[in-house]
Amino acid sequence: MKVLVTGAGGFIGATLLQLLQQAGQVGHRRITRLAAMDRQLPALSGEVERIEGELQDARVQARLAQFGADVCFHLAAVPGGAAEADPVLSRRVNLDATLDLFDLLASGRAAGEAPPVVVYASSIAVYGTPLPNPVTPATPTRPALIYGAHKRACEVLLADATRRGRLDGRSLRLPGIVARPRVASGLVSAFMSELLHALAAGEPVSLPVSPQATAWWMSAQRCAENLLHAAIMDPTLDTEGHSERTWALPVLRLSMQEVVDTLSALYGVDGRALVRYAPQEQVEAVFGRYPVLDDGIARRLGLRDDGSPEELVRRALSPFS
Amino acid sequence: MKVLVTGAGGFIGATLLQLLQQAGQVGHRRITRLAAMDRQLPALSGEVERIEGELQDARVQARLAQFGADVCFHLAAVPGGAAEADPVLSRRVNLDATLDLFDLLASGRAAGEAPPVVVYASSIAVYGTPLPNPVTPATPTRPALIYGAHKRACEVLLADATRRGRLDGRSLRLPGIVARPRVASGLVSAFMSELLHALAAGEPVSLPVSPQATAWWMSAQRCAENLLHAAIMDPTLDTEGHSERTWALPVLRLSMQEVVDTLSALYGVDGRALVRYAPQEQVEAVFGRYPVLDDGIARRLGLRDDGSPEELVRRALSPFS
Numbered sequence: 001m002k003v004l005v006t007g008a009g010g011f012i013g014a015t016l017l018q019l020l021q022q023a024g025q026v027g028h029r030r031i032t033r034l035a036a037m038d039r040q041l042p043a044l045s046g047e048v049e050r051i052e053g054e055l056q057d058a059r060v061q062a063r064l065a066q067f068g069a070d071v072c073f074h075l076a077a078v079p080g081g082a083a084e085a086d087p088v089l090s091r092r093v094n095l096d097a098t099l100d101l102f103d104l105l106a107s108g109r110a111a112g113e114a115p116p117v118v119v120y121a122s123s124i125a126v127y128g129t130p131l132p133n134p135v136t137p138a139t140p141t142r143p144a145l146i147y148g149a150h151k152r153a154c155e156v157l158l159a160d161a162t163r164r165g166r167l168d169g170r171s172l173r174l175p176g177i178v179a180r181p182r183v184a185s186g187l188v189s190a191f192m193s194e195l196l197h198a199l200a201a202g203e204p205v206s207l208p209v210s211p212q213a214t215a216w217w218m219s220a221q222r223c224a225e226n227l228l229h230a231a232i233m234d235p236t237l238d239t240e241g242h243s244e245r246t247w248a249l250p251v252l253r254l255s256m257q258e259v260v261d262t263l264s265a266l267y268g269v270d271g272r273a274l275v276r277y278a279p280q281e282q283v284e285a286v287f288g289r290y291p292v293l294d295d296g297i298a299r300r301l302g303l304r305d306d307g308s309p310e311e312l313v314r315r316a317l318s319p320f321s
Numbered sequence: 322m323k324v325l326v327t328g329a330g331g332f333i334g335a336t337l338l339q340l341l342q343q344a345g346q347v348g349h350r351r352i353t354r355l356a357a358m359d360r361q362l363p364a365l366s367g368e369v370e371r372i373e374g375e376l377q378d379a380r381v382q383a384r385l386a387q388f389g390a391d392v393c394f395h396l397a398a399v400p401g402g403a404a405e406a407d408p409v410l411s412r413r414v415n416l417d418a419t420l421d422l423f424d425l426l427a428s429g430r431a432a433g434e435a436p437p438v439v440v441y442a443s444s445i446a447v448y449g450t451p452l453p454n455p456v457t458p459a460t461p462t463r464p465a466l467i468y469g470a471h472k473r474a475c476e477v478l479l480a481d482a483t484r485r486g487r488l489d490g491r492s493l494r495l496p497g498i499v500a501r502p503r504v505a506s507g508l509v510s511a512f513m514s515e516l517l518h519a520l521a522a523g524e525p526v527s528l529p530v531s532p533q534a535t536a537w538w539m540s541a542q543r544c545a546e547n548l549l550h551a552a553i554m555d556p557t558l559d560t561e562g563h564s565e566r567t568w569a570l571p572v573l574r575l576s577m578q579e580v581v582d583t584l585s586a587l588y589g590v591d592g593r594a595l596v597r598y599a600p601q602e603q604v605e606a607v608f609g610r611y612p613v614l615d616d617g618i619a620r621r622l623g624l625r626d627d628g629s630p631e632e633l634v635r636r637a638l639s640p641f642s
Contacts, residue, residue, distance in 0.1 A: 087485070091420065095420075095478075096417070099412065099416075138459075138461055140459055140461065140565070141477075142480075142565055143477070143481060144484065146481050146485065149477050149478055149480070149481035150478075152474075152477050153473075153474035153477050153478060156462075156464070156470050156473050156474050156477075157416075157470055157471075157474060159463075159470070160464060160467050160470035163465065164408070164467065244461070244463055
């Protein structure tokens with residue numbers, strides 16, 4: 001089967017690409033061709049077809065159409081802050097080009113063929129900030145960023161393409177993922193990844209939230225495993241009439257203190273001495289009060305969190321080890 | 322103030338145009354220029370600027386931008402059945418060109434000016450069929466037609482443009498409206514309008530639902546009055562954190578029998594003899610079991626139903642009389 005990963009040059013996309021190459025299959029079906037698409041791609045090991053360029057570029061779209069994926073993991077997007085700063089670009093990539101991708105994937109199928117599976121990386125940004133409490137499958141969406149609004153619109157339209165039998169869509173609402181590389185990303189949430197990197201290296205770190213600040217945590221490895229699972233899971237196990245094919249990923253809900261203690265034990269460092277808490281009210285409000293998540297349906301479908309704080313840290317810092 | 326009506330050649334648009342001409346103002350502000358846009362426009366009385374052509378046509382968009390509306394009532398759309406038969410056209414008009422319209426309205430404002438008001442004619446099609454029971458402001462949307470999916474996407478993106486201060490959006494979810502002209506529309510719901518026309522004329526009529534079939538009813542006149550009110554109402558009166566700026570219109574929930582009896586009394590006909598019920602299971606399921614609608618918030622904002630079955634019939638058959 002032919003598998004396509006868009007956004008394959010990104011943090012999560014690269015992890016997923018690695019997982020797909022290791023697995024060599026999606027469910028029981030062998031991957032015969034694997035394509036990686038992104039604006040820029042690093043050197044890639046193994047037999048991966050490179051499609052480099054902007055998603056909205058007609059030539060890139062022609063190459064994606066020609067590839068004719070059986071399964072597409074669609075991760076390419078203008079991220080939240082950049083989208084908010086450039087709404088026109090967000091519309092072009094996060095909405096228009098994403099819908100173009102859906103259309104070209106569907107148009108490549110002959111009559112009678114099963115529709116292509118599209119695993120769409122949506123975001124908990126569809127809920128807005130602060131997150132409603134609790135978050136359940138029935139929680140109304142109220143995006144507070146154009147990024148979340150475009151993600152929501154694409155969820156709706158992927159569900160519609162699924163209803164019409166054109167695609168087999170599965171939208172996963174991803175939380176923040178750790179541990180991002182230690183480069184300046186401009187993301188406010190970067191402190192969560194920095195905490196892991198710093199304590200693992202025995203370095204001091206300052207956090208813009210309190211020890212009691214509670215967030216949702218997931219490693220990139222587990223996120224990639226969930227994306228892969230989403231391609232083969234049976235959406236009809238969602239029996240609560242939740243017909244929009246969208247699921248928030250199960251998460252570990254942990255306080256900063258719990259994560260610090262876990263890191264301290266695993267790496268033999270004195271976390272309580274290395275971490276300085278300098279809570280900022282606004283950051284605490286958005287990143288420190290993650291509510292309870294009712295993820296029962298997602299778990300029934302086989303989607304999973306990292307299992308324990310120890311496993312979270314291990315997978316986040318040493319994926320696939 | 323400059324007022325624009327798109328879809329002004331349609332059943333509801335024409336009624337709204339008539340109301341705007343009669344009123345001469347929106348709230349306390351006098352209408353200095355009024356523009357009517359549609360694919361095709363009939364002869365229009367009074368001083369109305371005509372913008373004839375497709376919404377997705379660049380020349381039409383340029384004229385709309387040049388007009389620079391202070392208030393836009395956006396009703397132009399490819400209707401449900403036609404959209405389902407031509408999803409590409411639905412995307413082009415109901416999504417892409419609608420978002421283009423939002424963008425060009427917003428771009429016409431100088432810094433510091435209040436953003437243009439956009440009253441968007443959404444649809445109860447966003448809920449899907451059969452309608453969930455009850456329908457409340459928190460009811461999750463699950464469109465069962467691409468028409469409803471595109472309406473939903475535009476609601477989300479109009480709310481986002483409002484959040485960003487680019488537009489002042491108000492999305493109304495319109496129910497089926499009576500009494501449409503007695504021309505073959507291809508709409509399954511046309512029997513609701515036909516019932517009114519037939520009994521008022523003392524003619525027999527066959528209904529594809531049972532006497533107990535219960536539907537939501539609203540006259541075109543009341544619909545137009547609600548659209549006009551939506552332009553001046555205070556959305557902050559919606560204090561339940563319902564931040565997406567979407568409201569289902571209050572409706573009269575009446576059985577066929579109630580409507581038949583009302584028509585019989587008003588027009589002095591023997592409705593029970595003139596009406597033949599030939600229920601079709603699928604039609605009954607979609608158009609005969611409208612649930613309770615929790616419209617308390619919409620009423621608090623000043624949106625209204627027709628008041629009584631008698632008023633509904635009167636306004637539907639003799640608008641503005």
